[in-house]
Amino acid sequence: MKLQISTSLALYSVLEFAASPGHQVSAADIAAKYKVSTHHLAKVLRELVRADIIESTRGVGGGYRFRANARRLTLMDVIDLFEDIGGRTGGSRDRAGSTDVGRALGVVLAEIDDIAKATFRSITIGTMLKLIERQGRAGEKTQIPPKAVRRN
Amino acid sequence: MTEPPPAGADLRVRPVEAADLDQVIAIDADITGKTKPDYWFELFHRYGASRSRQRLFLVAEAGGDIQGFIIGEVRDWEFGSPPCGWVFGISVRPGARLAGIGTRLLEAICAGFRHAGVNEVRTLIARDNSLVLSFFRSQGMMAAPFIPLEKDLR
Numbered sequence: 001m002k003l004q005i006s007t008s009l010a011l012y013s014v015l016e017f018a019a020s021p022g023h024q025v026s027a028a029d030i031a032a033k034y035k036v037s038t039h040h041l042a043k044v045l046r047e048l049v050r051a052d053i054i055e056s057t058r059g060v061g062g063g064y065r066f067r068a069n070a071r072r073l074t075l076m077d078v079i080d081l082f083e084d085i086g087g088r089t090g091g092s093r094d095r096a097g098s099t100d101v102g103r104a105l106g107v108v109l110a111e112i113d114d115i116a117k118a119t120f121r122s123i124t125i126g127t128m129l130k131l132i133e134r135q136g137r138a139g140e141k142t143q144i145p146p147k148a149v150r151r152n
Numbered sequence: 153m154t155e156p157p158p159a160g161a162d163l164r165v166r167p168v169e170a171a172d173l174d175q176v177i178a179i180d181a182d183i184t185g186k187t188k189p190d191y192w193f194e195l196f197h198r199y200g201a202s203r204s205r206q207r208l209f210l211v212a213e214a215g216g217d218i219q220g221f222i223i224g225e226v227r228d229w230e231f232g233s234p235p236c237g238w239v240f241g242i243s244v245r246p247g248a249r250l251a252g253i254g255t256r257l258l259e260a261i262c263a264g265f266r267h268a269g270v271n272e273v274r275t276l277i278a279r280d281n282s283l284v285l286s287f288f289r290s291q292g293m294m295a296a297p298f299i300p301l302e303k304d305l306r
Contacts, residue, residue: 118280123286127286130290
């Protein structure tokens with residue numbers, strides 16, 4: 001499945017802020033890391049501030065700080081701010097949805113949406129941070145150590 | 153009503169005993185809203201009393217009271233899968249949650265599964281049970297390569 005760009009940006013940002021609790025992170029740093037426009041990112045961050053997930057900090061080196069509870073905030077809580085997963089694939093919502101084929105396809109798509117939503121609801125930001133850490137460790141293990149690289 | 157374990161109380165995870173069943177039944181009834189003594193005595197007979205390496209029924213005890221329990225077993229070649237451990241029941245007294253009891257119970261049953269020679273643990277949870285789904289996710293569990301299916305037989 002694919003999330004909208006704003007949703008993905010929001011998730012990247014929330015995870016970046018949550019990874020440094022108590023510290024301020026600048027929007028420019030996030031925009032550079034994920035290669036996105038600061039203008040687009042600013043709109044996403046404003047929405048996250050409105051939802052009380054992050055707060056903006058003023059002054060020299062101002063930026064944003066994580067404000068929510070990482071053990072309670074789920075991926076779905078963030079996604080819900082930007083898109084309606086169930087609303088975009090309902091086969092019954094377009095014209096073909098009124099046909100038998102359209103309705104049957106709608107049932108299957110709704111099933112997929114339900115599984116996706118349950119998954120997003122079950123994963124907290126805290127769990128994601130642990131997953132990122134595990135993947136980082138696994139990545140280190142699979143990298144070839146410099147001494148093992150064959151030089152010609 | 154049993155009080156939650158005091159902070160720092162020694163928590164012990166051990167195999168269930170017959171004398172624990174009343175508290176196990178009460179915890180389950182508190183959470184599910186249904187008292188099922190026959191079901192729990194049957195489970196105790198199959199998983200607790202037999203002390204099999206393949207079947208595990210463990211309780212977490214603190215302050216002299218049972219604070220939670222976990223049940224599971226090793227299943228061989230079911231659903232076409234090599235032997236693996238299945239957790240099919242875990243509960244922690246609502247007032248004792250967020251104290252790491254569920255984590256200790258899961259760690260203990262996983263140790264039992266490893267002892268029985270398996271390297272994988274699975275479970276199955278209702279899609280709308282976000283609380284328990286979140287718990288297992290927080291323990292590093294990911295989606296398994298299976299899709300549960302059902303059909304209405306009425």
